[in-house]
Amino acid sequence: MKARAARSADAAAPDTEKSRPRSVNTTADRAIDILLAYSSDKPVWSAAEIAAHFGMPRSTTYRYINTLRNCGLLADEGSSLYRLGHKVLHLARVAKMHDPVLRVAAPVLSELSGTFGDAVLLHERVGSEVITLERIESRMALVTLSQSKLLPWPAAASAKVLLAFAPAADREDILSRTVPIRYTGKTHTTHKALLADLKTITRQGYAVGIEELDEGATGIAAPIFSDQECRYAVSMGGAAAKFHGKRLAAVVRGVTSAAARISKALAGPG
């Protein structure tokens, strides 16, 4: 099929993860690929852009757009531009309302955000991937943290926490398959340095990452435990300049206490 070939050839392919298993349903996959092409970097697309990006003819592109628009997953942004539709918000609400962790964590994260004003995040480790469950934006920052969908293992405080507190087998597996990438001058790239970091994190019970992922950005993260296992981590991040001395200490206390409260809440009813 022509369009499909063109699509694979298209360098910046839409396949977000390493390599999605063979699909069984091409048409639906395409519709979804269009949806998932929407990102914080590109939250608005024109039909022409979608057509170009996927190597599709115009008529086909409009068919997909209309399908997605008719069910509220896409919506018009002005004329001839399309953004995500309200059904996306609805689905997320359903997902959040049902997630037992998010349910108990939400108010705690909200309070944390209210106290310090910086960005607050909740991550989950699923196998060797890290996914963002919740993200409350900083109230003051003009520039938001870069929305890296694939949180890289060796950097980022929350990823390190998840790694440090993961079961030994998982941790070693991940470490053996990880090739550290140097994001900034301060990223720790040797396995030795990384192991030392993890040890420190395990000992103190939280992680502080200073400018390892982003220049000028600091992150503080703490582990959440449920059933003896650490699958989630709370973190807070923002301009490195803001995390110093007393305030940094307060943030660390805030983040660790939030994590502890969530752990406790999960232990209670669960």
Place this chain on the structure above:
Amino acid sequence: MKARAARSADAAAPDTEKSRPRSVNTTADRAIDILLAYSSDKPVWSAAEIAAHFGMPRSTTYRYINTLRNCGLLADEGSSLYRLGHKVLHLARVAKMHDPVLRVAAPVLSELSGTFGDAVLLHERVGSEVITLERIESRMALVTLSQSKLLPWPAAASAKVLLAFAPAADREDILSRTVPIRYTGKTHTTHKALLADLKTITRQGYAVGIEELDEGATGIAAPIFSDQECRYAVSMGGAAAKFHGKRLAAVVRGVTSAAARISKALAGPG
């Protein structure tokens, strides 16, 4: 086509809105219908349930499930059950981050929620429909407000506010096409009573709906203005027993002030 016929015949059809325009892309539509079948009332489905609900054969059903699962829109919930996947959360984040109204409203709503602890909502009127842009759950309530996706016009404080402050033409159009439904003993069902309500709301600048939509639930709503028009409304709702005297007055002040602040923020940069 057989399955399609079966699907339409299936009483509780998946078509959320009145009647979606003729689709152009059957396969993608199906995948989306499955996704949109997820609701707060049914956040987890088994393959068998999906097959039964849409009148599909098992093999086809699994194909769709896998397609959705492979791209993270669905995820496993235990064995042989499926829930919404993390990509749904990601998409919603993208949508929220890009929405100019949500951006400025989020912190205000969050604060409102923090102050009173009850459920806070942000609605938008799009033509004659009301869509929920944001919804922060009550921190204490054990029972959440019913998640009515189709907010009915004559009831619900926020819908009334949106109606009261809508351009006259729109309002009359909506009113003429509205057949009030009696939700509770206190729902106002005559056009006359409804008009009187709207007048009151316009005069005082906010709406208080006591047990009109849900027995035992009260809602307080206020209009948000941008470009002289009211397209959005903030509201707060919870157990009727909690909204009395001084606290009710405080809530009204909180909600109206939140709405005013959002209006102002929209006027500023926009």
Place this chain on the structure above:
DNA sequence: CCAATTTGTCTCATTTTTTGAAATCTTAAT
């Protein structure tokens, strides 16, 4: 522990949908 039930995968001929080029209509911009 084995049998029964349910879940999930796979195959393949048949049917249905999707595709894409171009004509056509619409809307905006110059």
Place this chain on the structure above:
DNA sequence: ATTAAGATTTCAAAAAATGAGACAAATTGG
């Protein structure tokens, strides 16, 4: 008014989805 770009429509050819059933794997239950 003229041009350009957006959007829809048509139709035959091409590709993909379908669905029945065979089968394997995992659960369940007695």
